[in-house]
Amino acid sequence: MIVSDLKDVNAPSGDRIDRLVAEHRPGHGLARAFYHDQDIYARDLERVFRRHWHCIAHESVIPNANDFELFRIADEQVILTRHADGSIHALLNVCRHRGAEVCTKDKGNARVFVCPYHAWTYSNDGALRAARLMPKEFRREDHGLKKLHVRVVEGLVFISFAPVPLDFTEVEHLLHATCGQYGWANARVAHRESYAINANWKLAVENYVECYHCGPAHPEYSQTHALEQPLHMIEAMNQAMEQRTCALGIEVGSGNHWQTSENGKEAIHAFRYALYEGVKSGSEDGAAVAPLMGRFADFDGGVTSIHLGGTTFLVCYPDHGMIYRFIPKTAETCEMELIWLVDGKAEAGRDYDLDRLTWLWRVTTDEDKAIIEHTARGVRSHYFEPGPIAPMEQNELRYIDWYLDEISRA
Known part of the structure; x- marks a missing residue:
């Protein structure tokens, strides 16, 4: 047996990574090094996380003027703020003087952030308002907090670290056609839960994008969701679902714009699948767990799933929604954050029971x-050697090919 990631350990990291990519066996999983090598992890951050758009939150987490929340992605800290005029900003938590963290709380309400080191003071839109004892010629307008690109679509807040972000047009159109029909712009966060995972972030994403494991590993999910079967076996169920959706006067969009960044566009793929007969929503017993959302006047027995940009995944039920965020921490650790959405007017205890809402996921x-x-x-x-990808893992195969193309492109 040849363990390819152990060869040429003294070669320059770029050459070694490119060789590993070239050695990848089509139709198979990734080699061992992709899940623990520090140089590959650094390239992941550079060419996936700093190139693509990421859903960071639903805007309802900062509902009021001057609200803020701090988000951590790998070694970066991003302050998400709502300015007094209602605009949303994403600021890097790095003072423009000596680099200290200017935001020292995880969330709150503040018109300004004051650096604890030398008291440079920034507005919550990033502008530098005061820099004590600096010379007369110092220009405050040149030293505001560094800002990330922000897009807000159907209530979802996306950020990009890239100097020139990938084109978001196709993503925006498809989110309007999917999340828009479910009323996500008027939703609110009912619950958030984070899971620390002792694994490379790609292992977490690869697990999420395939349902080959659903039957043996998720008996609760498999009792209600037909995706645990091969797609050709549920074609009739999917057709019946679409007929019910159309009968409600709703046309939920689907579309495949899964693409590499070669042409400067972000990747997104939306698809729909049926729940089993009589199942209304993703719950312990298949019953509804919250009030209907958006344009839905009844349950259509279906789910809309969205894969976006490599780290963001969305699930739409007629009565609630799910945001999955995959966050790198180190080469061998990551975090999954789950965010449950309900109608913006729904109240816990009156309109839904939080335990029932969150039980399945x-x-x-x-x-x-x-x-x-x-x-x-x-x-x-x-001695690990990647095996062949099964037909039911077609989304994982697509993801692996996409990932390898991304880290190959400088």
């Missing part, structure tokens, strides 16, 4: 965390 994610960490321990073995 909490159970499923607990199971996923265990599976991913089992896999992470296995692929650390020097």
Whole structure:
């Protein structure tokens, strides 16, 4: 057996990574090094996380003027703020003087951020308002906090670290056609939960994008969601679902714009699939868990799933929504954040029970965390050799090919 990631360990990191990409066997999983190598992780941050758009939150987490929340992605800290005029900004938490963190709380309400080191003071739109004892010729307008690109679509807040961000047009159109029909612009966050995962971020994403494991690993999910079967076996169910959706006067969009960044555009793929007969929503018993959202006057027995930009995944039910965020921490650790959305007027205890609302995806994610960490321990073995991708893992195969293309492109 040849363990390819152990060869030429003294070669320059770029040459070694490019060689590993070239050695990838089509139709198979990634080699061991992609899940633990520090140089590959650094390239992941450079060419995936700093190039693509990421959903960071639903705007309802900062509902009021001057609200803010601090988000951490790898070694970066991003302050998400709502200015007094209602505009949303994403600011890097790095003082323009000596680099200290200017925001020292995880969330709150503040018109300004004062650096604890030398008291440089910034407005919550990033502008530098005061820099004590600086010379007369100092220009405050040249030293505001660095800002990230921001897009807000159907209530979802997206950020990009790229100097020139990827074109977001196709993403925006498809989000209007999908999340827009479910009323996400008028939704609010009902619950958020983060899961620390002792595994490389790609193992977590690869697990999410395929349902080959759903039958053996997620019995609760598989009782209600037909995606646990191959797509050709549920074609009739999917057609019946679409007929019910159309009968409600709704046309939920789907579309495949999954593409590399070669042409300067962001990747997005939206698809729909059926729930089993009589199932209304993603819950323990298949019953509704919250008031209907958006344009839905009844349940259509379906789900809309959206994969976006490599780290953001969305799930739309008629009565609630899910945001999945995948966040790198180190080469061998990551975090998954789950965000539950409900109609903006719904109140916990009156319109929904929080435990019932969150039950299915909490159970499923607990199971996923265990599976991913089992896999992470296995692929650390020097004797690990990736096997062939199964037909039901077609989205994982697509994701792997996309990922390899992205880290190959400077």
